[in-house]
Amino acid sequence: MSDIYKSIKPAPVPYPRFTQEMKATHTILFPQMAPIHFAMISAAMSQEGYRTKILENGGPEVAQEGLKYVHNDTCYPALLVIGQFIDALKSGEHDLAHTALMITQTGGGCRASNYIHLLRKALRKAGFGQVPVLSLNFSGLERDSSLRFTLPLVRKAIAAVFYGDELMSLSNQTRPYENSPGAADALIKKWQDEICRQFAAKRGVSKRDMKRNFAAIAADYAALPITRVPKVKVGVVGEIYVKYSPLGNSNLEAFLAAEGCEVNLPGLMGFVQYCIVNGSQTVKLYGGSPAVKKMYELVFDFVAAREKLMVQAIARHPGLTPPGLFTHTMALHEGFIGLGAKMGEGWLLTSEMVELVKSGFASIVCAQPFGCLPNHVVGKGMIQKIRAEYPEANITPIDYDPSATRVNQENRIKLMIAVARERLEGAVEPAKAKAGPPRRNTAPAPTGQAAYFPPAASSVPKNSARYRK
Numbered sequence: 001m002s003d004i005y006k007s008i009k010p011a012p013v014p015y016p017r018f019t020q021e022m023k024a025t026h027t028i029l030f031p032q033m034a035p036i037h038f039a040m041i042s043a044a045m046s047q048e049g050y051r052t053k054i055l056e057n058g059g060p061e062v063a064q065e066g067l068k069y070v071h072n073d074t075c076y077p078a079l080l081v082i083g084q085f086i087d088a089l090k091s092g093e094h095d096l097a098h099t100a101l102m103i104t105q106t107g108g109g110c111r112a113s114n115y116i117h118l119l120r121k122a123l124r125k126a127g128f129g130q131v132p133v134l135s136l137n138f139s140g141l142e143r144d145s146s147l148r149f150t151l152p153l154v155r156k157a158i159a160a161v162f163y164g165d166e167l168m169s170l171s172n173q174t175r176p177y178e179n180s181p182g183a184a185d186a187l188i189k190k191w192q193d194e195i196c197r198q199f200a201a202k203r204g205v206s207k208r209d210m211k212r213n214f215a216a217i218a219a220d221y222a223a224l225p226i227t228r229v230p231k232v233k234v235g236v237v238g239e240i241y242v243k244y245s246p247l248g249n250s251n252l253e254a255f256l257a258a259e260g261c262e263v264n265l266p267g268l269m270g271f272v273q274y275c276i277v278n279g280s281q282t283v284k285l286y287g288g289s290p291a292v293k294k295m296y297e298l299v300f301d302f303v304a305a306r307e308k309l310m311v312q313a314i315a316r317h318p319g320l321t322p323p324g325l326f327t328h329t330m331a332l333h334e335g336f337i338g339l340g341a342k343m344g345e346g347w348l349l350t351s352e353m354v355e356l357v358k359s360g361f362a363s364i365v366c367a368q369p370f371g372c373l374p375n376h377v378v379g380k381g382m383i384q385k386i387r388a389e390y391p392e393a394n395i396t397p398i399d400y401d402p403s404a405t406r407v408n409q410e411n412r413i414k415l416m417i418a419v420a421r422e423r424l425e426g427a428v429e430p431a432k433a434k435a436g437p438p439r440r441n442t443a444p445a446p447t448g449q450a451a452y453f454p455p456a457a458s459s460v461p462k463n464s465a466r467y468r469k
């Protein structure tokens, strides 16, 4: 390229920053994703002096607003989130002079790191260029307009994600069998209120408090009167936003519940742990500072110690099933995908599918947003390989995009449920497993530090199972 072109730099486009003074004057809008978790995270932010509001506006107009202001080959989550923001700003419900928007940036190689620029551009086009956008990230991006994490806020956010995961897991495994409809949901509300009260009193975040709360939540669900009857068990995996967000996945959880299924949604903390492990893997695979690697390992240990408490609390009750430890989920990548596949949900998505199949949730909806190449590779792209290993796997990839009709999505899921129901009633046997070597991944998960941070792909001999086709 000629030097003359190299010297041409685009003029910086000015945009309003979110300043610390705005904490007191501006309401921060952010999109809903995981309703159980976000209610507690929002409360934690309010207690730290932020005025927050989770957006619940939905309907087809949200996607239409997105299509108007974002290029139509942008990933669907970005299109929806930006559409939801603009729809909210146009609603007239918010004082535009005192409103800010918050959006996440993963800091990874995926496009999620760049949504913020798309949002600012869309705001200018829609006539809301004066509205400041705040970045939520742990990667040091957008330093002049990002959420400042204080230690109390970080501790509350971590605790909120764990409590949310426990409530989500326990309500999903009891709600379909409850004797009094609404009882499992009433416990969610009871514990959300209790945790927010504890946060306000500077409690609920220490290891000791979390252990006590985990045990009390599990005891409440174990005491819930239920009648277990055979039900179709359906797991849900996918790109993080469409996996959890009712707006993104056309209310998938509610639909599966209405079809009489028991739903299993792997926890949100798994994604956080995946991001932490990826930080360490990056240093292992591509080089970098040992100090940075050590830092990721310490953060991982901090989180893993609390995860263990939650799993132990649930495991004490024979009627409840605890989620697998992350180290176990992680070990399941072996033989399917390398740990270097870390764009989007990367190896985690594949591992979660394997874990669900192995734990009796052989029917899986793999939620894939339009425009999401990474998750098509690690999701849809891995289904055949998983089926070859686990013939009972009944995985249906569902595409979510502005032109896909809900009826179409639901009809495909109904077909998957019909197959699962036939199997449940013993009418159809899954195809016999191919003759060949014994199943991989049946060995117990490694423990200790080695379990959290297994050797990098480059240090694994080429004849290892990881390289076997």
Ligand code: SF4
Pocket: 075, 076, 077, 110, 111, 112, 113, 239, 343, 344, 345, 369, 371, 372, 373, 374, 375
């Ligand atoms: S994971 Fe998929 S949907 Fe999310 S930013 Fe990356 S490409 Fe887009």
